[in-house]
Amino acid sequence: MELGVFVDQYANFGSEDLTEQETENKFLSLSLAFKTDKQTLSQRLQIQKNSRDLAEDNVEKELKSLREASESLLQLSNDPQIRDAVKNIQHYIDVLEQAVARISGRAEVFGAVQQEERMSRAMEIMMSYVENLKRIREREHLELEEAKTLIDNKILNPEAGGDSSTLTRRATSLSNVPSKVSINLRIIFH
Known part of the structure; x- marks a missing residue:
């Protein structure tokens, strides 16, 4: 798959091995994929159910035809x-019918586990991206607090240098600049 999450080459490639930019790119791709897939999920589910039912019906019809031919x-x-051989064949038809039912059930469970594995990898990337956002937010918050402290110190202590009106204008202009985090969040949720 193009997202890089579900391809076998990434099977042992954890989200912790990705750079922040790679994690963000994969997160955005996954977000788009989830939004897109959600729109067609019920339709795809119905198509797959119909396909499974048709395959099971076809197997049942073939087994019934085989059973009727052996009866004839x-x-x-x-x-x-010959009668003993035909009775053995009928027994194997019964065994085959039971095996087909078990295979069908096991295939559904296997498909569900495969999907769980893919979702687990996708969630790993999403959680990693959220952790990256938290780190960026914390770093920006600390920088903002440091800047506020510096500005407060310079306003309260004009001898330390700097024109207080210039500092106030600078602080006001900085408060209107959107951070990378807010830009990314606007892109994701809009």
């Missing part, structure tokens, strides 16, 4: 060896 052969033959 059994009725036509008077040879005890």
Whole structure:
């Protein structure tokens, strides 16, 4: 798949090995994929259910035809060896029918576990991206607090240098500059 999350080459490639930019790119791709997939999920689910039901019906019809053919052969033959062979075939038809039912159930469970694995990798990337956002926010918050402290110190202590009106204008202009985090969040949620 193009997202890089579901491809086998990434099977042992954890989200912790990705750079912040790679994590962000994968997060944005996953976000878009989830939004897109959500729109067609019920339709795809119905198509797959119909396909499964059709395949199971076809197998049942083939087994029924095989069973009817063996019954016809059994009725036509008077040879005890042939009758025993046909009865063995009928037994194997019953075994085959049970095996097909088990395979169908196991295939559904296997598909669900595969999907869980893919979702687990996707969630890893999403959680990693959220952690990156938290770190960026914390770093920007600390920088903002440091800037506020510096500005407050310079306003309260004009001898320390700097024109207080210039500092006030600078602080006001900085408060109107959007941070990278707010820009990214606007892109994701709009």
